[in-house]
Amino acid sequence: MAGTLYGKIQEKKAIVGVMGLGYVGLPLAVEKARAGYKVIGFDIQQKRVNLINKGINYIGDVNDAELKKFVNEGLITATTNFDKLKDCDVISICVPTPLDKFKQPDLSYIIKTSEDISKRLRKGQLIILESTTYPGTTEEIVLPILKKSGLEIGKDFYLAFSPERVDPGNNRFKTRNTPKVVGGVTEECTRHAKALYENVLEAPVFSVSSPRTAEMTKILENTFRLINIALVQEMTKVAEKMDVNIWEVIEAASTKPFGYMPFYPGPGIGGHCIPIDPFYLAFKAKEFDLHLMLVEVAGQIADDMPYYVIQRLSDILNDYKKPLNGSKILVLGVAYKGNIDDLRESPALKVIEILEKKKAEIYYFDPFVPYFEHNGKKYKSIDLNDDILKEMDGAIITAGHTIGVDYKKIIKNVPFVFDTKNILKDIKDRNKIIVL
Numbered sequence: 001m002a003g004t005l006y007g008k009i010q011e012k013k014a015i016v017g018v019m020g021l022g023y024v025g026l027p028l029a030v031e032k033a034r035a036g037y038k039v040i041g042f043d044i045q046q047k048r049v050n051l052i053n054k055g056i057n058y059i060g061d062v063n064d065a066e067l068k069k070f071v072n073e074g075l076i077t078a079t080t081n082f083d084k085l086k087d088c089d090v091i092s093i094c095v096p097t098p099l100d101k102f103k104q105p106d107l108s109y110i111i112k113t114s115e116d117i118s119k120r121l122r123k124g125q126l127i128i129l130e131s132t133t134y135p136g137t138t139e140e141i142v143l144p145i146l147k148k149s150g151l152e153i154g155k156d157f158y159l160a161f162s163p164e165r166v167d168p169g170n171n172r173f174k175t176r177n178t179p180k181v182v183g184g185v186t187e188e189c190t191r192h193a194k195a196l197y198e199n200v201l202e203a204p205v206f207s208v209s210s211p212r213t214a215e216m217t218k219i220l221e222n223t224f225r226l227i228n229i230a231l232v233q234e235m236t237k238v239a240e241k242m243d244v245n246i247w248e249v250i251e252a253a254s255t256k257p258f259g260y261m262p263f264y265p266g267p268g269i270g271g272h273c274i275p276i277d278p279f280y281l282a283f284k285a286k287e288f289d290l291h292l293m294l295v296e297v298a299g300q301i302a303d304d305m306p307y308y309v310i311q312r313l314s315d316i317l318n319d320y321k322k323p324l325n326g327s328k329i330l331v332l333g334v335a336y337k338g339n340i341d342d343l344r345e346s347p348a349l350k351v352i353e354i355l356e357k358k359k360a361e362i363y364y365f366d367p368f369v370p371y372f373e374h375n376g377k378k379y380k381s382i383d384l385n386d387d388i389l390k391e392m393d394g395a396i397i398t399a400g401h402t403i404g405v406d407y408k409k410i411i412k413n414v415p416f417v418f419d420t421k422n423i424l425k426d427i428k429d430r431n432k433i434i435v436l
């Protein structure tokens with residue numbers, strides 16, 4: 001066993017490469033270093049590579065001191081030089097998988113990375129794709145590219161898919177204690193990938209019969225979330241017409257100890273996973289003459305939510321004898337969810353876009369996002385002083401930040417706060433608070 005890849009994995013002598021040092025790749029690199037593996041991180045962004053080599057963290061879920069420690073100990077290094085892929089025994093691929101402008105899967109990052117690896121592939125390497133993608137990608141896209149090396153799968157090199165389930169901002173479940181699923185192209189591929197993650201994680205590693213199964217597992221999880229959030233968004237609209245508080249309904253339904261789990265409404269669905277992953281599957285399903293109707297309908301409901309929220313805001317302003325046009329609106333939170341700094345697919349951006357089309361005057365505050373650019377326009381988080389707040393015609397909460405926002409001060413100074421996240425639920429005086 002000694003000297004074999006399996007032996008190196010078990011003895012923690014394997015060098016682990018991580019391609020893509022973002023929200024998924026950097027925490028994975030840290031976990032692998034914590035387990036005792038030497039990690040080489042690869043990225044095309046020189047800036048990120050430089051930061052890591054200085055021990056400077058830029059991802060919320062990574063502990064600053066821990067990253068610094070692993071870098072100082074030489075357990076983590078980063079590079080843009082892909083020739084160093086040859087030095088790695090294991091390579092995890094964590095590059096982006098967005099939708100293109102036609103809302104179709106953009107696999108260009110996976111293809112480029114597979115080509116970069118294939119050119120340098122050598123005997124005794126394990127490649128694990130961890131980017132979320134449709135079933136079939138590992139076997140139909142990555143494998144043929146790696147085979148161009150002339151090496152034999154399952155014998156010379158190993159290939160598996162293992163979905164990443166990290167939930168940014170979740171303080172209870174991190175990469176380390178979240179169970180992982182692995183599915184290899186051959187049994188040997190699965191055995192190697194499972195061994196690696198059993199050594200890295202404190203959570204169980206569950207193996208499935210193929211990469212396709214592992215790929216579909218991840219998409220089922222996120223489609224489940226999309227559909228349930230869309231369901232509660234639809235319920236929100238009908239509850240409002242019936243003068244029922246949807247948040248109270250959800251709280252009451254959550255008392256059922258089986259058969260129900262709560263999902264919450266908001267101004268839309270954001271992030272790099274839920275608004276995207278189900279559409280990867282819907283795209284692939286068409287190859288089999290299947291239309292994923294539930295996914296499409298849920299997507300429509302989610303896309304409509306920011307418009308619904310603006311309609312509600314407009315109705316509230318109307319009560320104050322104000323039109324949207326010319327009103328000064330404070331948007332509270334632009335991240336896609338509470339207590340994180342990620343803006344990807346954030347519904348708050350859509351809310352801002354619609355408000356601007358209606359000619360409202362937008363101000364925003366987000367303790368996690370001091371500035372951002374959207375559609376070529378630059379925005380800067382304002383200083384929440386009494387004078388500025390007093391000028392506002394109203395405020396809308398679009399991300400449920402519980403840290404860094406003085407809600408009491410805001411409520412004191414603005415005419416009303418429209419709370420689309422029910423983040424003010426514990427505030428007793430409801431005079432100025434209108435909840436979604």
Ligand SMILES: NC(=O)c1ccc[n+]([C@@H]2O[C@H](COP(=O)([O-])OP(=O)(O)OC[C@H]3O[C@@H](n4cnc5c(N)ncnc54)[C@H](O)[C@@H]3O)[C@@H](O)[C@H]2O)c1
Nearest residue numbers: 020021022023024025043044045094095096097131132164
């Ligand atoms: N963010 C999440 O919460 C989350 C959760 C589970 C799964 N995922 C999936 O993980 C994958 C990565 O997502 P992320 O959020 O970490 O993305 P990210 O944008 O935060 O990070 C991706 C990194 O890859 C780098 N990169 C791009 N092209 C590269 C290339 N050719 N070679 C090397 N590096 C390259 C980028 O510069 C960036 O640093 C996606 O498929 C995503 O769907 C994300």
